Amino acid sequence: MSLAAVPAQAPSGARTPSGAPGAAGAPVAGEAVLRRQRIRESGARTYARSFPIVPVRANGMTVEGADGRRYLDCLSGAGTLALGHNHPVVLEAIRRTLDSGAPLHLLDLATAEKDDFTTALFESLPGEFAARARVHFCGPAGTDAVEAALKLMQTATGRSGALAFTGAYHGMTAGALALTGNVAVKEPLPSGGEVVRLPYPYAYRCPFGVGGDAGADLAATYVERLLDDPSGGVVAAAAMILEAVQGEGGVVPAPDGWLREMRRITAERGIPLIVDEVQTGVGRTGAMWAVEHSGIVPDAMVLSKAIGGSLPLAVVVYREDYDGWRPGAHTGTFRGNTLAMAAGAATLRYVAAHGLVERAATVGDRMAARLRDLAAELPVIGDVRGRGLMLGVELVDPAAEPDACGARPADPALAVRVREACLERGLIVELGGRHDAVLRLLPPLTITDEQAAAVFDRLADAIDAAARDAG
The missing domain is CATH 3.90.1150.10 (Aspartate Aminotransferase, domain 1)
Structure with missing residues (x-):
């Protein structure tokens, strides 16, 4: 194996960007x-x-x-920087917006920048999903979009519970944290509502001890039998939420066949399916959106991180059938981040145009x-x-x-x-x-x-x- 390169050092006597001496061992x-x-x-x-x-x-x-x-x-802002740091197309979009005199903050009012971002976003989504979709701009973090998606489906179904998976990570606010699998970050807090925890297929550490396709098949069978068991203890859920590739959970990709089974199981039982694409979106997994590998069409997609082109932006996109919200049902002061919309539209188009x-x-x-x-x-x-x-x-x-x-x-x-x-x-x-x-x-x-x-x-x-x- 080849020896790794040593990180570059400032030349002896040079000045670092902070203005302090850069010689080895000197305080900076x-x-x-x-x-x-x-x-x-x-x-x-x-x-x-x-x-x-x-x-x-x-x-x-x-x-x-x-x-x-x-x-x-190799962290890239936890997946936020699809184009890396300070990409020219992102900087140009930001400068153009600043130089235009466009308002940088307008709550959820319509702006040319928002319209352009929404157009670029819908053009990037799977066609069958985009054809009947609506978008809600949330607070600037993915966790708020998860909260919005959950509230949306609770409103649409009249139910309150949710189905989530072992190893899941959906954010750090109360509802999103209840959906998250990591016990350590939840222990000091009260319960965020009834969440039924289901087994996520993890071939290397299979929850059923068999691994491979057999483990994924068992996971799907378990979910279906549990939901259909009148004594299984599962109250009808407002939604199922999952990641097509678990990120914080250890980079665990869900088998495409298992994802198709989750779509079938939820569709047959009238349970909306939310896919959290906060970390997997905008080309990260070798498809523009991770759901495209399996071909499933979810009822809602939660998007953040890379869609803002390195700036804070989060949305939930969902089937128009579920748009039962009243005005003000989910609000937030920083929903109108003009710079993020301009940077995000430029990023989405660059990713698509440059392969x-x-x-x-x-x-x-x-x-x-x-x-x-x-x-x-x-x-x-x-x-x-x-x-x-x-x-x-x-x-x-x-x-x-x-x-x-x-x-x-x-x-x-x-x-x-x-x-x-x-x-x-x-x-x-x-x-x-x-x-x-x-x-x-x-x-x-x-x-x-x-x-x-x-x-x-x-x-x-x-x-x-x-x-x-x-x-």
């Missing part, structure tokens, strides 16, 4: 910024703990810190194949999975006994060491999964072949080094 303004952050910001901060750097400029996939070190960013969906599929397949080859060399890699440029590498304890499916126990401590080793080598990679032992790769869709090779080299070297240190 970034250290003071980090110290003030630790003192001033809340204990809930997350990424800042994993990546103690102060970014001062960024371009494409490259982030430069205050100390002059450069990093390849970035196909590019994500091709590069993602190539990276996944190399990672699987690496797994044959490094037994600490238990599983490689994902879709397009949404990839996960699950790290395990190779000395432990495997379970019935051949999976060994997750090794979160090793994952932390690998993340740190990646950062030392100039690579930003975050963790996820049930035990925080999955290395998550979310590079921008604009990643070059050279960058993809560098990501692999740095990651491979980091895993190898961390595993040897552990041994």
Whole structure:
């Protein structure tokens, strides 16, 4: 395996962007910024703990810190930056909007920018879905769009409960948190309503202990039998919500056949199906929208992250049949982010016009194949999975006994060491999964072949080094 490149350093005596000396070991303004952050910001901060750097400029996939070190960013704002940092088409859209004198904030009034974004969005959606769709602009975070989708279906059906899945992540507000699977983030809070938790097909750690297609078939059968059991304890639900690829849950793709079964099961029982495409949308999985892999047509799609072109924007798009809301049923001050709409429309059109969906599929397949080859060399890699440029590498304890499916126990401590080793080598990679032992790769869709090779080299070297240190 090739040795990873060392992150670039500022030349001796050079000045960093912060104006502080950049010589090795010399104090820089970034250290003071980090110290003030630790003192001033809340204990809930997350990424800042994993990546103690102060970014001062960024371009494409490259982030430069205050100390002059450069990093390849495989986090991309948790999937927000479809085109990477400061893409020219995004900057041009923002500058054009600013120079036009357009209002930057108008609640939910009609503007030319909103009309153009809505047009670009509907053009990007699956045709059968878009033909009968309406869109609601929400507060600027995906979690608010999840709340809106749930309220929409509660209004339409007159029911209150929901069906959600193990491993799910839908946001941090009360309703979205109730739908989320992670127990740790929910324990201090009261229940957010009746949510029935269903098994999500996870081949490597199959909830039924069989794995593969058989595990997915069992998961679908379980759902159907439970919903039809008059003593199963499931009250008629307002909606089912799922991710076509679980992100925070460990980059777990749902089999296309299972998704089609969920669509059939919900349609036959009059249960609206909501698909959360907050992280999977805008080409991330090698399709413009992840539902396109399976061909299902949901009743609602929750969209955020990449649709704003790096700026805050969230919407819920849904079948017009469900539009039973009264005026003001779901509002929010920051629904009218003009700059995000302009940047988002430019991003959607650029992704479509420049073949970035196909590019994500091709590069993602190539990276996944190399990672699987690496797994044959490094037994600490238990599983490689994902879709397009949404990839996960699950790290395990190779000395432990495997379970019935051949999976060994997750090794979160090793994952932390690998993340740190990646950062030392100039690579930003975050963790996820049930035990925080999955290395998550979310590079921008604009990643070059050279960058993809560098990501692999740095990651491979980091895993190898961390595993040897552990041994």
